[in-house]
Amino acid sequence: MVSAIKKFMVDKLGFNPRLSLIIPFLVFAAFFIITPLIFIAIKAFSPISQVENGDVIVYDNYNLITSPELWLIILRSIWTGLVAAIFALIVAIPYSYVVARSTSSIFRFSSISLIISPLFILTLVRILALRGVSTAISGNEILLNNEFFLIIGMVYLYLPFAIIPLYSVFIDMPKNIVNSSTDLGNNYFQTFIKVIIPYAIKAILSGFVLIFLLSATSVGISQKLLPNVAQTQLVGNTIDVLAKPSNIFKVASASNIVVIVLILMTTAYICIYFIPRLIMKRRGFKNV
Structure with missing residues (x-):
């Protein structure tokens, strides 16, 4: 049957x-x-209404969306996410390439273990540890309340998500590709730009998008890492503050913000991941 x-x-x-x-x-x-x-x-x-003293009051769900402060928070989230993703790739690409091309299995194992092992520690513990070490070095916790330190925290937390896919690509890359490029007269830097980067472009774009989305929509980083979260607030914190089940009006506002962020992040994902691949395909690159 x-x-x-x-x-x-x-x-x-x-x-x-x-x-x-x-x-x-x-x-x-x-x-x-x-x-x-x-x-x-x-x-x-859905419109939300409430009866007060016999009068029906309709709550404007979209009042918060028109607030300049909200859009400033969204732009800050996108900005810090992009910068954190760029910094993470600047560190991840050479690190993963050197580790993957190493002939020593002990060096490869220890280097990858060094990157993967922090993932077994709670994110909150890692954030508080970074804040404690940075406070001890700077001597003044107020100095940490800036976007630069926030970006450092994002790179520290999400760097493994860029290194792991790059390492998996570089470890299987044929050695004759690099040798052929040098035989054609390209120096090491030209080989890195013209051969190695296009070969790993899928992993690069995947790591960039993943770190960007994680950083831009993060909740705990700015809350636990910065001394004054209100000064450098991200959109994830705004949603977390508003999404209280006891207040239906704030939940409605948080839902509106979630819809806006979802649209913006989907658009950013398409622009970052698919458009570069489409351009490279039209230029003749086959490994995209």
């Missing part, structure tokens, strides 16, 4: 049996990704 159904689905309906492997993910996505987003959208676009 089962084989007959399978044959009917394959021969008559053209169903690929391998597609059944994504069914668990589709079920998970339907319950834990799509359904929450639908509820957030409904909460964001």
Whole structure:
């Protein structure tokens, strides 16, 4: 019976049996990704009213969206996320390349373990440890209350997410690619720009997007890392403050902000990840 159904689905309906492997993910996505987003959208676009002294007062859900302070926070989140992603790649690309091309297995194992091991420590503990060490070095906690220190914290927390995909690409890169480039007269810097970077462009873009999204939408970094969170607030903190179940008006405002941030981050993801790949494909690069 089962084989007959399978044959009917394959021969008559053209169903690929391998597609059944994504069914668990589709079920998970339907319950834990799509359904929450639908509820957030409904909460964001549904008008909220309250009766006071016999009068019906309609709450303006979009009042906070027009606030210049909110857009300043969103722009700060995007700015710090972009800078943190750039700094992380500046560190991750040469580090992962040197480690991957090393002939010593002990050096490769210890170097990757040094990067992966902090992931087993609670993020909050790592943030507080970085704040404590930085305070001891600077001698004044107030000096840490700036965007530069916030970016350092983002790079420190999310650097492994850039190194791991780059290392997995560089470890399998054929050595004759670099040798062929040097035989054609390119120096090491030209080889790095013309050969190594295009070869790992997928991992570079993936790491950049991942660190950007994690940094721009972070909640705990600015709350626990900076002495005065109100001075350098990110959009994740704003949503966290407003999303209190006891206040339906603030929940509605938080839902609106979530929708805006989702649109902005999706647009940024398309611009950062797909547009460079499209440009490189049109220029003849095949490894994209």
